[in-house]
Amino acid sequence: LAKTTQPISMDSYEGQEVNITCSHNNIATNDYITWYQQFPSQGPRFIIQGYKTKVTNEVASLFIPADRKSSTLSLPRVSLSDTAVYYCLVGDYRGSQGNLIFGKGTKLSVKP
Amino acid sequence: NAGVMQNPRHLVRRRGQEARLRCSPMKGHSHVYWYRQLPEEGLKFMVYLQKENIIDESGMPKERFSAEFPKEGPSILRIQQVVRGDSAAYFCASSPEAGRTYGYTFGSGTRLTVV
Numbered sequence: 541l542a543k544t545t546q547p548i549s550m551d552s553y554e555g556q557e558v559n560i561t562c563s564h565n566n567i568a569t570n571d572y573i574t575w576y577q578q579f580p581s582q583g584p585r586f587i588i589q590g591y592k593t594k595v596t597n598e599v600a601s602l603f604i605p606a607d608r609k610s611s612t613l614s615l616p617r618v619s620l621s622d623t624a625v626y627y628c629l630v631g632d633y634r635g636s637q638g639n640l641i642f643g644k645g646t647k648l649s650v651k652p
Numbered sequence: 653n654a655g656v657m658q659n660p661r662h663l664v665r666r667r668g669q670e671a672r673l674r675c676s677p678m679k680g681h682s683h684v685y686w687y688r689q690l691p692e693e694g695l696k697f698m699v700y701l702q703k704e705n706i707i708d709e710s711g712m713p714k715e716r717f718s719a720e721f722p723k724e725g726p727s728i729l730r731i732q733q734v735v736r737g738d739s740a741a742y743f744c745a746s747s748p749e750a751g752r753t754y755g756y757t758f759g760s761g762t763r764l765t766v767v
Contacts, residue, residue, distance in 0.1 A: 581763075582761070583745070584743070584745075584758050586756060640697065640745075642696070643694050644694045
């Protein structure tokens, strides 16, 4: 499973767009990129998953360049409730490789 | 459609006692995963189970820890003779298949405190 590197913390203000970049230089052909969000005292929540180019849902966008060695989670117009830890995960989750590998994540603090 | 249900939410045990943590996956999910999280740390994988089978237990400590996912009923993570170092949040996740398309759904966790 590919190792990921992401900033330990980020600060932002309400209404701004936030981009969190994750590096995964050793990503394998069958690996997908997944982002989770975790609030204090809660389990992680799936945000978005992608393989290449761009994926968008009602919560976020995920940008993946052609070489797939990095990815960027984009949160449009953040609010105070987006303050959380964001985890970038990379892996092929089929079969016996079903376990997710979490790093320490990026602690996003949104200020008024 | 209830999410992943974990109970109890909080569990206090004295050193040497047993702790039993329960996890009911989402309806239709047959894959269950247990993770442990220490304060200010990311989640650490412990074990991956399907109904009646342990698929991957590479993250489980060799002693005192066991897990099961019976044909009927919730998945159980059992910790025997607990020690202070077992104090952590334990999260369970489930998926309908091995996570590629749908992602994993996590419960709210059980916070174990060993006194």
